[in-house]
Amino acid sequence: MASSQAACANLFVPLLQYPDEAARVLRVVKPDLQSIAVDMLDSGFALEFWDEPDNALNDHTPVSGTDTDIAIAYYTEHGKLNLWLIEHKLTEHGFTTCGGYRSRRRNRRTHRCDSVAEILANRRLCYYDSVSDYRYWKITQANPQVFPAENLATRAECPFQGGLNQLWRNQLMAAAIESSTSPRWPFEAVYFSVVHHPGNHALHSTIERFRGLTGGSTRFLSFSSEVIVNRADELALAPLRSWVSWYREMYFS
Numbered sequence: 001m002a003s004s005q006a007a008c009a010n011l012f013v014p015l016l017q018y019p020d021e022a023a024r025v026l027r028v029v030k031p032d033l034q035s036i037a038v039d040m041l042d043s044g045f046a047l048e049f050w051d052e053p054d055n056a057l058n059d060h061t062p063v064s065g066t067d068t069d070i071a072i073a074y075y076t077e078h079g080k081l082n083l084w085l086i087e088h089k090l091t092e093h094g095f096t097t098c099g100g101y102r103s104r105r106r107n108r109r110t111h112r113c114d115s116v117a118e119i120l121a122n123r124r125l126c127y128y129d130s131v132s133d134y135r136y137w138k139i140t141q142a143n144p145q146v147f148p149a150e151n152l153a154t155r156a157e158c159p160f161q162g163g164l165n166q167l168w169r170n171q172l173m174a175a176a177i178e179s180s181t182s183p184r185w186p187f188e189a190v191y192f193s194v195v196h197h198p199g200n201h202a203l204h205s206t207i208e209r210f211r212g213l214t215g216g217s218t219r220f221l222s223f224s225s226e227v228i229v230n231r232a233d234e235l236a237l238a239p240l241r242s243w244v245s246w247y248r249e250m251y252f253s
Helices: 004-016 019-025 116-121 136-142 164-179 205-215 223-236 238-250
Strands: 045-049 066-077 081-089 187-194 218-224
Touching: 004 019, 004 045, 004 066, 004 081, 004 223, 019 223, 019 238, 045 164, 066 164, 081 164, 116 136, 116 187, 116 238, 164 205, 187 223, 187 238, 205 218, 223 238
Parallel strands: 081 187, 187 218
Antiparallel strands: 045 066, 066 081
16 A cells, blocks of 8 residues: 555546546646546546557557556546546655666766757757667657746756656656547647645655746646545545545545
8 A cells, every 4th residue: 555556546546436526526636627538548547557559758668668657538628638647656755767867878978968958959969869769858849838948958967867757758748649640649638747645745846846847837737635535525425435534544644
């Protein structure tokens, strides 16, 4: 139960068994969510989600790759079909850092992590791009509305060496799915969120730095799991009463 993935499933899956009630609860953090798109994914959601088999980031192998703990498909009040990618953090004090920067194969003379301006001018200076052939910087540069170059340039070195790396990759997956022309991903807008335990304050500074890099993009938001549980309690929805009590005892006691 100390696993973030298990806590994520325990937070969202019991709720999503009741799509109408789930929509009312989740609207507290996602106001544009009118109804769960039960005709998409696995009755509206999928655990450990990535854009299989497209692999737009080109980083998936049998043992690694970018994914999110859960994805929720939903309709807005205007009938738009959107996708919401969510990463859950329970006790972790940080996010996954850059494997390319740590790699022993990284050549410090040719892989210039100390200058984001140079990387923006020539993304092959990034180990992930030139050695791994990941499409991180390509997708970043194709989505200035999410990652404005002027915001990235406020940092001398690459801002994604540390804990921002995981947030960056998840946001890139959201952007890639949104721009995809594949019929597998007919979503008009794709959002990414971090949900964290209310007692976990260690993540806040990283989240705020990431928010700054995106220029406060509406494609990213973060919130506490307690907000969802409290909202379910306030609405006093009969199917969710036992779950609210159980989750509070398990994770908030």
